[in-house]
Amino acid sequence: MDCLFCKIINREIPADIVYEDDQMLAFNDIDPKAPTHQLIVPKRHIATLNDIEEDDLALIGRLQFTAAKLAREAGFAEDGYRVVMNCNEQGGQTVYHIHMHLMGGRRFTWPAG
Numbered sequence: 074m075d076c077l078f079c080k081i082i083n084r085e086i087p088a089d090i091v092y093e094d095d096q097m098l099a100f101n102d103i104d105p106k107a108p109t110h111q112l113i114v115p116k117r118h119i120a121t122l123n124d125i126e127e128d129d130l131a132l133i134g135r136l137q138f139t140a141a142k143l144a145r146e147a148g149f150a151e152d153g154y155r156v157v158m159n160c161n162e163q164g165g166q167t168v169y170h171i172h173m174h175l176m177g178g179r180r181f182t183w184p185a186g
């Protein structure tokens with residue numbers, strides 16, 4: 074499949090991997106927008122948030138659960154952090170394999186741009 078994140082999951086292209094389990098992979102964003110900027114991706118290819126099905130609900134919960142675990146490991150869980158999932162063109166999605174951005178280590182403003 075011609076999907077950048079599937080290729081990272083399959084080790085066809087390199088990434089700076091920070092976490093892996095049977096369902097998830099997390100790696101550092103190549104163009105970080107914060108001192109810590111990790112991407113958490115389910116290993117199963119789902120193109121956009123619109124494609125999540127009833128059977129995926131546990132997987133999506135695990136995605137958020139993994140973000141909180143990585144935030145604790147990075148040391149900013151208590152200070153606070155930002156998670157973002159972009160959907161489709163107007164939402165700013167550029168890679169069509171769902172992923173959660175985990176950003177921490179600085180103060181974030183609201184609303185997001």
Ligand code: AMP
Nearest residue numbers: 088101102103104159165166167168169
């Ligand atoms: P989004 O715009 O929400 O689809 O996020 C895609 C993210 O993937 C962006 O923050 C990119 O910087 C990041 N990205 C693109 N290519 C790579 C790569 N090869 N390794 C790590 N991160 C990447």
Ligand code: ZN
Nearest residue numbers: 076079118170
């Ligand atoms: Zn994929």
